[in-house]
Amino acid sequence: MASATEPPQRVGWLEERLGLASIRAFLAHKTVPVHAQTLWYYFGGITLFLFVIQVLTGTLLLLYYRPSPAEAYESVQFIVTRVQFGWLIRSIHSWSANLMILSAFIHMFSVVFLRAFRRPRELTWLSGIALLGLALGFGFSGYLLPWNTVSYFATKVGTDMAAAVPVVGHGLARFLRGGNDVGGATLTRFFGFHVAVLPGITTLLLLAHLMLVQKHGMSSPQRAVEEYRRKGLPIPQMPFFPNFFLRELMAWYAALGVLGSLAAIFPWELGVKADPFAPAPAGIRPEWYFLAPFYTLKLIPSHVWVFEGELVGLVGFGLLALWWVVLPFWAVNRQGEERTRLVTGAGVVLVAYLVTFSALGYWR
């Protein structure tokens, strides 16, 4: 007869094969700091949840989508008009892509303002920024797949920006387009990037990012740490399982509610089929997360001193992105002191730039 302390026989069978005790022990020890800013911890999980939604709905769309200029638009049209709940699946895929990028941006800026990138979490920051870049890559490659007018011109502009990169630009643009101009080869390539290359890299990088988060634990804001230190107390902790986990599940449930409502009330439009010999339509603009650079490019004159405006814009964006990527390394001075004001100021200026220029790009 089994004693009261032994696991039931069924659990024992699994225990022997999977080693569940180590997972239970890990979950029992993992904690999450509790302070006024704990809310922001949920956005990383929400981004992950929306990525899973992307994978699931994307897999469903693959059952009907056909990646060629002659059939892509028609296959998406078939999905949204003939396939049962096709409109909903496509709408959820498009809305969750946008919400995922929004959630990733909120997650990134919360990390900046709570200074969660500090030593020893530099690699967690770098992997997170790379994941944000991949999310934008997903957005850019997926945008072309319905082969409509807006996506066609957005891809022309985007790949032509790549062509402006000094030295390697021409080769890079040809690699992206699969030829000299946007066409069937581009659609096939972007489909490959969207459903195979990017998911593969993202999965590996996501695992690395989550492992780093597990290794270092969740960062506590310096202000909260000092506040409790003055009181002579350690910062309060909440068990990850089940307390934080159940709260995160509720956050996911809320995100699902928002996503479902948006997808059902505002179904994603398909637009007009791309015609390479039609002019770019009035009011054309990219997805909201590319609006700020889009509007900036509109403002830059044709020439800045002896350089073409396009090149100046591209080099400017490149330097800005590089400066942001290496943030953890300039956020401390040589004496190891934190440049708190500089980081907060840079974060505020960047948020203000993105919000203002995105709004201007949308309305003007």
Next chain:
Amino acid sequence: MDEPRRNLLRWLLGGGFSASLISFLYPAFKFMNPPDIPEASVNEVSAGKVQDLKPNTGKIVKFGSLPVLLVRTTETEWRAFSAVCTHLNCTVQYKESSHQIWCACHNGLYNLNGQVVSGPPPHPLEAYSVHIRGDEVVISRRA
């Protein structure tokens, strides 16, 4: 094992590994680079009948694989330009209200000589020649 032999083995293993890695990556890299597909050179296309385009209107015409903008400015005057904006490759259109050529992507404006009037385009549009043969409009490359 003595140190020189160990170093030799390390060098052979490392070199062999690197060489096989390069031999795997090189074909993959070359495979990703799209081949050049030569296109038949087009020097002249028919853009339709004279009466198909009213004065102060424009239309895009296929010139091989390139879009060309044909504009009938008056009853007797015709212009044609490459319809590819010199800024970021969008396709331009004729704006009847202002008698200008406009790129909707970044608000670039050109005049009816193809010169940049305002906005970010860095260069003028390439001009093409237009001839009337009977009642047919013919666009050709300039020499």
